Amino acid sequence: MKENIAxxxxILYLIYRYKTYKNVNKIIEDRIENVHRSFFKRIQDVLQCSKEDAEKVGLALDKYFVPLKSKFYKIDNNTYSFVDEGGFKGSFSIDQNYNLLTLEYNGVDLLALH
Structure with missing residues (x-):
């Protein structure tokens, strides 16, 4: 009897977790679609690269809390700058594999802090 109740x-707990995680995953997917896609698109436009490479750079920048509404500008072949809505400026450089080499934001080297 105790085994049947347990x-x-x-089973009820597993059903509850499934429904809860399904809702959480839907919220995460909506956020990615609505917020991050435009961020990745702006990066792709300035880097002139594939969608996958832009997502790789975008996720690396997001990891270091680069504002999602930043505007990006090309400085030279591998160096780019960005300005957020508050006017704070930053720059980053990438290698040929789209890995971050440097990331400076508001005068602070964020990669050196890591």
Whole structure:
């Protein structure tokens, strides 16, 4: 009898977790679609690269809290600058594999802090 009740409660818990995680995943997907896609598109436009490479650079920048509404500008072949809505400026450089080499934001080298 106790085993049946425990099994029943375990099944109810699994159903609850499935529905909860399904909702959380939907919220995360919506955020990626609505917020990050435009961020990745702006990066892709300035880098003139594929969507996958732009996402790689965008996720690396997002990891260091570069504002998602930043505007990007090309300085030279591998160096780019960005300005956020508050007017703070930053720059980053990448290698041929689209890995971050430097990242400076508001006068602070963020990669050196890592």
């Amino acid at each position: 099994l029943f409660l375990a």
